Amino acid sequence: MLILELVITSFASCSALGNETDKIALQQFRSLLTDNSAGTLASWNDSHHFCQWTGVTCGLRHQRVTALNLDGQDLAGTVSPFIGNLSFLQYLNLANNSLHGFIPPEIGRLFRLRNLILSHNTLGGGIPSNLSQCLNLLTLELDYNYLHDHIPSEFGLLSKLQKLSFSNNNLTGPIPASIGNLSSLQVLDLLNNSLIGGVPVSTSKTRLKVFLVSENELTGGFPSANLSSLNIILPNLQTLVLGDNQFTGPIPDSLSNASNLATIDIPLNNFSGRVPASFGRLQNLKWLNLLQNFLGSGTTDGLSFLADLANCSNLEMLDLQYNQFKGELPVSVGNLSTQLKQLLMSGNRIRGSIPEVITNLFSLNRLYIDDNMLTGNIPMSIGRLSNLHYLNLGQNKLTGHIPSTIGNITGLIDLYLYNNSFEGSIPLSLSNCKSLQEILLCHNKFTGTIPSHMISPSSLVTLLNVSHNSLSGPLPPEVGNLKNLISLDVSYNQISKLYMQANHFQGPIPQLGGLKGIRFLDLSNNNLSGQIPEFLVNLSSSLQFLNLSFNNLEGEVTVQGIFGNTSAFKVDGNKELCGGIPELHLPSLALVSLALVFWLRNLKEEHLPTHSLGHFYERISYDALFKATDGFCSSKLIGSGSFGSVYKGTLGPDGRIVAIKVLNLQQKGAFKSFLAECKALSSIRHRNLVKILTACSSVDSHGNEFRALVYEFMGNGNLDMWLHPNDEQMQLKPWSFLQRLNIAIDVASALDYLHHQCQTPLVHCDLKPSNILLDHEFTAHISDFGLSRLVFESNEDIFWSHLSSSAFKGTVGYIAPEYGMGVHPSTSGDVYSFGILLLEMFTGRRPTDNIFEDDFNIQKFVKSAMPKRATGFLDQSIFCGEVGESSDEQADWSDCGIDKAECLLSVFEIGLTCSAESPNDRKDMNGVARDLLSIRDKFLKTRVHEDRVQSPAPSDTLEEAA
Structure with a gap:
């Protein structure tokens, strides 16, 4: 009895100790999280037993934590390594949150764990190999994160694993052969990574039902050359997705031995040869996607396999687009499954007529046979395809009339018959197709008028193109009622009347010069x-x-x-x-010009104080700028951007050299950018901001509107040409660490002024090296900040007009990621751009460099190199020869001095903080400017002999530099 009591007491003591361990582990886990929803973790306090905390499940017997499910709870932060102390945990689900950092290797201690689900977060780093110690794992889902490096080969120990999902990460290397040891594996999802090599032979040992490896860099044949048959391998396979890789060779005939296959999706590869006739044995096949390969027998019977596919009675989608199929479309196409919804054959070499029997496929909702060599008429029975939504027969050699029975396809959404030789009138029966949105009938021989009944007031038409025909008469006035219309092209016809009044059309008058018969x-x-x-x-x-x-x-x-x-x-x-x-x-034009002069004068007097701008030219005309640039000669062109071109010019009796920015008025928002820039630049004063001298708003010699801004000229060009000189500019290098640091401080100071010291904060929105100009003393000046909007509601339209224009499309790599999701502009967006700029200045690599692909960017590049402190990833001239010319990536920064190494490390840390993914994790420019000044002070104190900047001669003028 005494022994029994001791055992019970000991057991109770251990249980209590275990409970306390679980509670501490949960508290530590909670301490690293932010509850953005302000509710999920509210119950995680001492007023509740931890087994009652939201998402926590405990065992009934021992009150130990067995499950932690916080899926989709809007949590942010990192995963605490204390999670590894929940030794009874069987289920861990933290998916669909905003967790970052690394996956704690301590999870490998959870030997009871059956399900580990961390998908849809922003976790980084490698996958811990010691997760392989969780020998009871059934499910391992890490998809949709930022994980990189190889798939650990140790995972071959997880013999009970049924589902492995690592899709949409940055994983590299081969698919490990040890995958073949996962004898229970049913789902292998490795989509959208950067995996290389072939499909390992060892997959034959698995019980795979779903095999997903598309969007990688896999090569070779499939299956591997030494697998002669699928009769003994992958017998349970149901879904095979290999698209967007580099697989080559024929599609193996033995693939049909996997009799349960329902999906074969292998587009965007280099498969060649015939489509196996044995596919006809796949009774469960629903989806066959062979898009964009090199398939085709090379003979005129290349589509003979369609007769075999007629046995696939469940087939719903067949995509043969952009291959090398030749010959006529066989009548056996009409014997395909009556459940077929998509038949796609664009971009091949199919000849002959469209067989009448194709209309037996009454379930079709999408039929594409465009870009082939079809001849003859559209079958009159086309109206039998009553479920058809999308019909594309364009770019063929079809003739005759459009059959009136096409009006029986009342659900038709897109009708593409362009680039054929159709003739006659457009059938009135199209008015029955009430769902039509896009109609492309251009480049045919249609005559008559455009039927007004085809265009009803309730029409959904967004695109109507009937150009390059022989249509005549008036354009139906009902066109004016097309509320959803985006594009209308009736050019190169004989239209006599065009009524487009009382709509909401915007922009310039469209080019209608092709309407030669318009009255x-x-x-x-x-x-x-x-x-x-x-x-x-x-x-x-x-x-x-x-x-x-x-x-x-x-x-x-x-x-x-x-x-x-x-x-x-x-x-x-x-x-x-x-x-x-x-x-x-x-x-009169003269009166308008006079009013413009007074407007410019008032603009100068009220908004452009002369003490901040230097001499202000009160009168500036188009003619004056024309003469100043020798007729806007190409030899005077010194730069171009999204909103215009910049010329070097000489103005005034003193021959002052200026930069003249001529706005491209074809760009949406150019007029607003002109006004915004004038207003913004007029009221600010800072040594690191470019100065505006005057503005011109007039008409050019052809009567077209003309607007330009005149700036102070910067003799040493822009930062981009110094960071990335072309062959003719190689003499510009090298330039030192301290010079780069000084320029970074100049830019930070200017942004600090714009963000925090102006009466109304200004957001630049387009910071990049080409917008950083350098004067003769190598002082940096930010230009083009007039393209930003003032951060208050009345000017919101200015920013969004720029956001939708090419101004943003032209600077990929510098734009804050939140802008791509429609977030309003903010100073933190400029901070992000500055962070990228800082990393570029000291690595010498653009954020759009070829090495940065998929999700691997300049930030990750710097992060991966910082722990090694290797010089190989730096701009090799950064220490002006102190590191040497070697590009040895193993050379250490300390070779050039501990002081510089520490300062460089600090600079990179600032760059990474500024370019953080989340705006909340970035510094403000006031703090950034202070930090950079501190780095410079530290550097100068330890290296007194570099107490002044040596200008990177030899060029004093932009012409010589460029």
């Missing part, structure tokens, strides 16, 4: 802007009446063509128009 054109009551285009003058031989009234048109009205007859056109309600014949009573 009546009404574009009134819209939001059209810009100048009246010249092609309207050239249409005067046919055009009898033109109505442009009540838009937002501007500039001078010509007196030529139809504009010489006041009864033939209307332009009232356009407040910015001038000139024209006297009967219009519009202000």
